Amino acid sequence: DVKVTQSSRYLVKRTGEKVFLECVQDMDHENMFWYRQDPGLGLRLIYFSYDVKMKEKGDIPEGYSVSREKKERFSLILESASTNQTSMYLCASTSGGGWGSMNTEAFFGQGTRLTVV
Amino acid sequence: KQEVTQIPAALSVPEGENLVLNCSFTDSAIYNLQWFRQDPGKGLTSLLLIQSSQREQTSGRLNASLDKSSGRSTLYIAASQPGDSATYLCAVSHGAGSYQLTFGKGTKLSVIP
Numbered sequence: 001d002v003k004v005t006q007s008s009r010y011l012v013k014r015t016g017e018k019v020f021l022e023c024v025q026d027m028d029h030e031n032m033f034w035y036r037q038d039p040g041l042g043l044r045l046i047y048f049s050y051d052v053k054m055k056e057k058g059d060i061p062e063g064y065s066v067s068r069e070k071k072e073r074f075s076l077i078l079e080s081a082s083t084n085q086t087s088m089y090l091c092a093s094t095s096g097g098g099w100g101s102m103n104t105e106a107f108f109g110q111g112t113r114l115t116v117v
Numbered sequence: 118k119q120e121v122t123q124i125p126a127a128l129s130v131p132e133g134e135n136l137v138l139n140c141s142f143t144d145s146a147i148y149n150l151q152w153f154r155q156d157p158g159k160g161l162t163s164l165l166l167i168q169s170s171q172r173e174q175t176s177g178r179l180n181a182s183l184d185k186s187s188g189r190s191t192l193y194i195a196a197s198q199p200g201d202s203a204t205y206l207c208a209v210s211h212g213a214g215s216y217q218l219t220f221g222k223g224t225k226l227s228v229i230p
Contacts, residue, residue: 006160033218042222043206058217090160092218106151106208106218108161 003027006091006109013116019078021112023091029107031094032074033058034066036087037111043090049074081116088113119144119211123221130197131229138192138224140207145185148210152181152192155204155223164205165192197228 007022023032033048035058045058047066055066063085067075074093078085091109120143130136140150149168153161165174165181167190173182180193190207206223 004160040222043208043220045217048217088158092161104149105163105166106210107163108153110160111158113158 004091004093004107004109006089006112008112009110011112011114013078013081013114015082015116017078017081017116019081019114019116021076021078021089021091021114023074023076023093023109024072025074025093025107026072027093027095027107028071029093029095030071032068033092033094033106034064034074034076035090035092036060037090038087046076083116086114086116119147119209119219121207121209121219121221123205123207123224125224126222127225127227129227129229132197132199134197134228135193135195136197136226138194138205138226140190140192140221142188142190142209142219144211145188146211147185150181150183150190150207150209151218152179152190153206153208155206161206194226197226199228199230202226202228 004025013019031050034046035043037043044060046064049055049068052071065077089112092106094106095104122141151166152164155161167174167183178195183190204223204225208218208220210218
């Protein structure tokens, strides 16, 4: 059974804290993604990675960074958390690499509800 | 820039009714289209994946169609049940070498017993 696991379902952090969100997949997928989901705005891509140590900015990378030291793990880092980063964070993965590689199914984790106070 | 639209934003139907959810996208150069289900406070569960060369996919009571040239997809749910109540999202994968999925904002479905 394929699985994408996010380390926390719920997190409460204080403004200015450094926050780590962890995502692990057990499908040997090349591509991993971080999205945030907000009411009325839908899912927005923060960062993605198509290989170990590779990363690409998505639509809203400001205030975030990522790390992919191992193929199965993709971390999202909030360097200094702010209240406007309160959101649902979703991690996803897909297999494949290169042109036309996206003919593959995306799998999501269960989500992390982050509240910054 | 690829945009995905889902109409209606919310839908309420009585149990047992057949229903159709709509998804449209602005750029027909897609690799595939995927339908997801999301329960409140949870992640996304993949329902159906349609490759760009396919016209439809079926899984149980669900049938998804794709008309790439017109930029449209539909998700047909037969004999709806209260357990089908959730938000349904569609997403397209696209772009020259891009690894991105672009999502619609979803249709919130309520099936009334």
